Amino acid sequence: MISYSREPQTTIPTSSVKIVGLGGAGANMLERVALDGLEGAELLALNTDIRTLSACVAGEKIQLGRNLTKGLGSGGDPDLGHQAILEAEDEIRASLKGRRIVFLCTGLGGGTGSGAAPILTRIAREEGAFVVVFATMPFAFEGRRRREQAETALNELAVLSNALVTFDNNRMGELVLAKQGIHEAFSAADRMISESIKAVIRLVVRPGLINVGLDDLMSALRTTRSRCLFGSGIAQGKDRASRALRNVLASPLLDQGSLLKEARTVLIHLCGGEDLTLYEIELLMQRLQKFVPERAHVLFGAAVDPTMGDSLSITLISALPEDSLVAGPRDSLTRASEEPVLEPSDSYVAPTPQKKITPVLAEPVVVAVQPPVREVVKEPVSEPEFREEPALKPVERPVEKPVEKPRQAAPVSKPVAPASLFDDRPFAESIPVVQRKAEVVETVKPKPAPEPEPVAVEPVRPEPVLAEPEVEEEGPAPTPVAEEPALVPPPLPAKRVPDDFEDDEHDNPFTFAHHHEPLDLEEVEPDWLDDEATFPEPAAAKVDESELESEFEEEEFPKLTPPEPLKLRAKAPAGQGELSFEGGPRGRFEGESPNVFDGEDLDIPPFLRKKR
Numbered sequence: 001m002i003s004y005s006r007e008p009q010t011t012i013p014t015s016s017v018k019i020v021g022l023g024g025a026g027a028n029m030l031e032r033v034a035l036d037g038l039e040g041a042e043l044l045a046l047n048t049d050i051r052t053l054s055a056c057v058a059g060e061k062i063q064l065g066r067n068l069t070k071g072l073g074s075g076g077d078p079d080l081g082h083q084a085i086l087e088a089e090d091e092i093r094a095s096l097k098g099r100r101i102v103f104l105c106t107g108l109g110g111g112t113g114s115g116a117a118p119i120l121t122r123i124a125r126e127e128g129a130f131v132v133v134f135a136t137m138p139f140a141f142e143g144r145r146r147r148e149q150a151e152t153a154l155n156e157l158a159v160l161s162n163a164l165v166t167f168d169n170n171r172m173g174e175l176v177l178a179k180q181g182i183h184e185a186f187s188a189a190d191r192m193i194s195e196s197i198k199a200v201i202r203l204v205v206r207p208g209l210i211n212v213g214l215d216d217l218m219s220a221l222r223t224t225r226s227r228c229l230f231g232s233g234i235a236q237g238k239d240r241a242s243r244a245l246r247n248v249l250a251s252p253l254l255d256q257g258s259l260l261k262e263a264r265t266v267l268i269h270l271c272g273g274e275d276l277t278l279y280e281i282e283l284l285m286q287r288l289q290k291f292v293p294e295r296a297h298v299l300f301g302a303a304v305d306p307t308m309g310d311s312l313s314i315t316l317i318s319a320l321p322e323d324s325l326v327a328g329p330r331d332s333l334t335r336a337s338e339e340p341v342l343e344p345s346d347s348y349v350a351p352t353p354q355k356k357i358t359p360v361l362a363e364p365v366v367v368a369v370q371p372p373v374r375e376v377v378k379e380p381v382s383e384p385e386f387r388e389e390p391a392l393k394p395v396e397r398p399v400e401k402p403v404e405k406p407r408q409a410a411p412v413s414k415p416v417a418p419a420s421l422f423d424d425r426p427f428a429e430s431i432p433v434v435q436r437k438a439e440v441v442e443t444v445k446p447k448p449a450p451e452p453e454p455v456a457v458e459p460v461r462p463e464p465v466l467a468e469p470e471v472e473e474e475g476p477a478p479t480p481v482a483e484e485p486a487l488v489p490p491p492l493p494a495k496r497v498p499d500d501f502e503d504d505e506h507d508n509p510f511t512f513a514h515h516h517e518p519l520d521l522e523e524v525e526p527d528w529l530d531d532e533a534t535f536p537e538p539a540a541a542k543v544d545e546s547e548l549e550s551e552f553e554e555e556e557f558p559k560l561t562p563p564e565p566l567k568l569r570a571k572a573p574a575g576q577g578e579l580s581f582e583g584g585p586r587g588r589f590e591g592e593s594p595n596v597f598d599g600e601d602l603d604i605p606p607f608l609r610k611k612r
């Protein structure tokens with residue numbers, strides 16, 4: 001059985017809580033917190049970028065680097081961010097004065113967040129606040145420089161803050177499907193961060209049956225360089241305790257609870273309506289034994305909030321040492337204090353009359369990740385090297401000869417069509433995509449692959465297929481149809497198309513898109529055909545068709561289905577009389593002058609000419 005302490009803990013009023021959003025990411029996180037609804041806490045936005053600042057929902061805003069960056073951002077330079085916040089130090093001190101707890105939300109990697117967050121933390125600590133930092137680490141695809149800047153700042157924050165909760169955007173990105181865009185990934189990360197902030201605030205400001213205080217929180221997040229383990233779940237009705245726990249463990253930050261096995265301190269907080277029972281609490285603690293090691297120090301809190309109705313919420317917070325963080329803090333930053341400025345036990349504030357706190361009905365965290373998606377997301381970890389390796393430069397790759405085979409480049413270009421990082425494809429694929437695009441441009445540029453035109457299909461109209469029983473008799477290899485264009489009577493095939501072919505006009509390249517008039521079979525029936533004429537055996541016709549097909553497959557035309565005009569002509573539909581081919585002019589339409597060459601009427605098919 002897990003043992004947990006039940007000593008009374010300190011709580012603080014919401015009015016002494018300030019949530020500060022620093023930089024662009026910080027502003028977005030604030031927005032999320034405001035959207036999700038959080039009563040009591042004040043929101044403060046700090047930014048160098050005046051446009052983002054003025055659009056922010058926070059009730060209080062302070063511009064950083066008014067003289068230095070003049071309203072622009074710090075362009076990814078942490079030194080500028082560092083200088084910019086010093087310009088506004090007095091204003092910030094005034095704003096944070098008297099606050100018991102400050103939550104600082106920021107994205108590390110850029111200039112403002114990375115440069116200003118450590119200074120801001122120091123100022124807040126010096127003003128007597130307990131500072132919890134929620135910081136995101138950049139996506140792998142953002143590059144090595146951002147990652148290094150983020151790690152430097154993270155190490156400074158680890159020393160300066162009371163509690164540091166880091167969220168790796170890469171991991172947050174797993175909350176969205178690969179096909180979703182980067183905006184969805186950011187917004188999923190922001191939702192998770194907002195949920196954590198609210199859970200922590202709820203934990204420390206809400207008076208409860210068993211209170212959790214700042215000291216508990218600090219102890220749960222004590223490891224200075226840590227990765228936060230966080231899960232939150234809510235369920236209603238029958239069996240709500242088990243279902244809420246299942247939702248907690250489904251949090252991607254807990255890896256189905258497996259990460260908890262390494263935890264040394266775990267903070268668990270329960271909140272329910274007035275019907276919350278001791279049995280439910282016991283049940284939950286028993287279930288948790290499977291995931292929390294026995295040696296772990298479990299901090300437990302429970303609160304009753306009538307506004308929760310029949311809902312039960314569980315919040316679980318812990319931290320794992322982050323071994324990968326190795327860089328040390330900058331010399332310019334001195335550690336504010338070894339011990340937290342706030343001694344929670346000394347600064348106990350009697351619980352205020354309970355304010356109506358919006359119940360956190362945040363949806364249970366849905367893991368939208370499927371195994372293949374995880375693979376895709378992790379892929380670009382090695383990407384920064386890609387650009388630097390000369391061997392991978394498109395210029396040095398053997399370029400295919402596009403002039404001879406222009407169409408072969410086309411399939412290569414298909415998968416790389418959208419190149420923006422902000423398109424619908426998984427962001428993780430962006431780098432390789434950009435690179436591949438460069439290659440394709442190089443290859444295709446000299447001669448763009450021509451689109452297959454409908455005209456190119458003309459030679460394969462059915463007429464040549466008629467040729468020729470003779471060809472088979474004489475034994476030479478079948479002549480490609482395209483080589484005998486003169487023998488194709490151009491208008492005839494169009495007019496011989498039966499009515500039902502019209503529907504296939506767009507699918508079948510053998511149909512005749514330019515002949516839309518209704519067909520009059522009597523009018524168009526080829527009167528030059530001799531009824532004694534023998535038609536090729538199906539087998540013979542097949543040989544020609546397959547050859548044609550393979551030829552066109554090479555040319556990457558759409559898959560062609562050879563029409564069957566011969567069958568239609570050879571056999572009249574049931575109930576329709578046989579048409580006589582006798583008596584009319586042969587091989588041409590009435591009124592047209594014959595197309596005679598070298599004594600031969602070319603409008604008459606060769607096998608008929610030979611008969612004569």
Ligand SMILES: Nc1nc2c(ncn2[C@@H]2O[C@H](COP(=O)(O)OP(=O)(O)OP(=O)(O)O)[C@@H](O)[C@H]2O)c(=O)[nH]1
Pocket residue numbers: 022023024025026028029048049073074075076077106107108109110111112113114136137138139142146169186187189190
């Ligand atoms: N979770 C989350 N992360 C974000 C968001 N926007 C940016 N980031 C991350 O935060 C890092 C810093 O970006 P910003 O906050 O825009 O940069 P900044 O600190 O304002 O710095 P400058 O723009 O250089 O002045 C980025 O590298 C991203 O990894 C967001 O909306 N949500």
